[in-house]
Amino acid sequence: MNAQPTxxxxxxxxxxxxxxAAFEPLYDGLAPRLRGFLRRxxxxxxxxxxxxxxxxxxxxxxxxxxxxxxxxxxxxxxIARRLMFDALRSRRRKPETAIxxxxxxxxxxxxxxxxxxxxxxxxxxxxxxxxPEDHRTAFELVRVEGLSLAEAAxxxxxxxxxxxxxxxxxxxxxxxxxxxxxx
Amino acid sequence: xxxxxxxxxxxxxxxxxxxxxxxxxxxxRTAIAVVVxxxxxxxxxxxxxxxxxxxEPFFMAAVTLIMLSFAxxxxxxxxxxxxxxxxxxxxxxxxxxxxxSAVAIAYAQAPAQAHSLRGDLPCVLMTLAxxxxxxxxxxxxxxxxxxxxxTLNGLLLASFSAAVAGAAVFLACPLAETxxxxxxxxxxAILLGGLLGAIxxxxxxx
Numbered sequence: 001m002n003a004q005p006t007x008x009x010x011x012x013x014x015x016x017x018x019x020x021a022a023f024e025p026l027y028d029g030l031a032p033r034l035r036g037f038l039r040r041x042x043x044x045x046x047x048x049x050x051x052x053x054x055x056x057x058x059x060x061x062x063x064x065x066x067x068x069x070x071x072x073x074x075x076x077x078x079i080a081r082r083l084m085f086d087a088l089r090s091r092r093r094k095p096e097t098a099i100x101x102x103x104x105x106x107x108x109x110x111x112x113x114x115x116x117x118x119x120x121x122x123x124x125x126x127x128x129x130x131x132p133e134d135h136r137t138a139f140e141l142v143r144v145e146g147l148s149l150a151e152a153a154x155x156x157x158x159x160x161x162x163x164x165x166x167x168x169x170x171x172x173x174x175x176x177x178x179x180x181x182x183x
Numbered sequence: 184x185x186x187x188x189x190x191x192x193x194x195x196x197x198x199x200x201x202x203x204x205x206x207x208x209x210x211x212r213t214a215i216a217v218v219v220x221x222x223x224x225x226x227x228x229x230x231x232x233x234x235x236x237x238x239e240p241f242f243m244a245a246v247t248l249i250m251l252s253f254a255x256x257x258x259x260x261x262x263x264x265x266x267x268x269x270x271x272x273x274x275x276x277x278x279x280x281x282x283x284s285a286v287a288i289a290y291a292q293a294p295a296q297a298h299s300l301r302g303d304l305p306c307v308l309m310t311l312a313x314x315x316x317x318x319x320x321x322x323x324x325x326x327x328x329x330x331x332x333x334t335l336n337g338l339l340l341a342s343f344s345a346a347v348a349g350a351a352v353f354l355a356c357p358l359a360e361t362x363x364x365x366x367x368x369x370x371x372a373i374l375l376g377g378l379l380g381a382i383x384x385x386x387x388x389x
Contacts, residue, residue, distance in 0.1 A: 016205065016206045017205055017206060017207070018205035018206075018207070018208075023195075023198065024191075024195075027191060027194070031191075049187075049190055052190070053190060053193070053194050053197075056194055056198075057194070057197060057198070057201065058330035058389050059330060060198050060201060060203050061201060061203045061327055061328065061330065061389035062203070062328050062329055062330030062331070062389035063203055063205070063206070064203070064204045064205055064206045064208065064209035064210075064328050065209070065328050065329050065330070065331075065336075065389075066206070067263070068206070068263070075331070078331055079330050079331055082331065
């Protein structure tokens with residue numbers, strides 16, 4: 001059960017009830033986030049776009065099984081993540097380290113800051129690569145994707161407490177300050 | 184990071200071509216499937232009749248009710264919550280083990296009866312027949328609707344079918360003998376659950 005439904009949750013709820021008009025705003029709200037997540041994870045724009053399409057097709061076919069008054073964000077991320085693992089498995093690849101990509105760098109007006117930011121990202125990527133998979137996923141979902149601990153836990157099928165511990169360990173290993181994002 | 188318009192248009196066209204039930208349609212389809220399954224069960228059970236043998240009516244009623252309660256829980260879990268609590272899952276998994284162990288212990292107290300594998304076969308076949316009808320009905324009704332956990336969903340529906348079949352065969356079989364119960368009833372239900380569970384993931388995947 002979702003404590004406080006977001007606009008996207010309400011759109012998904014309407015879509016599960018058969019309101020076809022809810023699909024477009026739902027897509028507009030979710031697709032960019034899923035695309036960013038998948039692009040960072042598979043490091044292949046075409047594959048990421050294909051996985052976004054597949055994710056929405058699955059959400060469409062399975063809309064009736066969307067939990068009543070549930071949260072669509074973890075549901076969509078979980079479907080996308082599963083599809084990503086299937087796709088990578090068939091290509092015998094592993095997920096890439098999910099670092100914030102270049103859109104998060106300072107603007108092009110400040111080239112020096114941009115270069116420094118890029119170096120920081122490269123260092124972060126190197127550190128992330130050394131983390132265990134579950135810690136890396138926790139970092140990615142909570143810090144990069146901005147999901148709450150409860151949402152991130154739902155994506156991977158863990159408890160919020162376990163997700164909090166994994167995220168904490170990732171922050172410690174990466175030397176990043178963090179707050180309690182357990183809403 | 185906005186999505187290209189052509190991808191959105193392509194997806195919209197694909198969705199137009201891809202049927203998907205709404206939540207109320209799926210609930211209705213499931214309800215009809217359950218009714219079809221229960222009618223099939225009642226017909227087969229009616230042909231055999233309820234035969235208590237040496238068993239107490241209270242014992243039979245209690246075991247049947249618990250089996251049907253387990254069946255209802257598995258069906259509701261398959262229909263409802265994606266994120267079942269770990270404690271709820273533990274209870275659901277423990278329920279048939281506790282019940283079947285209790286029945287086996289109760290049967291062990293009953294007067295000794297001869298056991299033959301040939302005598303187990305009708306109960307296995309009846310379990311497969313009833314479970315096959317119930318399972319086919321619910322799988323057809325809910326096919327291709329689970330995008331996230333098709334294997335788990337398939338197993339839940341297989342457990343539902345096995346529990347309904349197990350309850351019916353328990354009522355129809357008067358033989359209160361531990362080995363017969365273990366092989367003919369529990370073995371039949373495990374075989375049925377395994378067969379349905381094996382196809383469940385493929386059938387349920389959205």
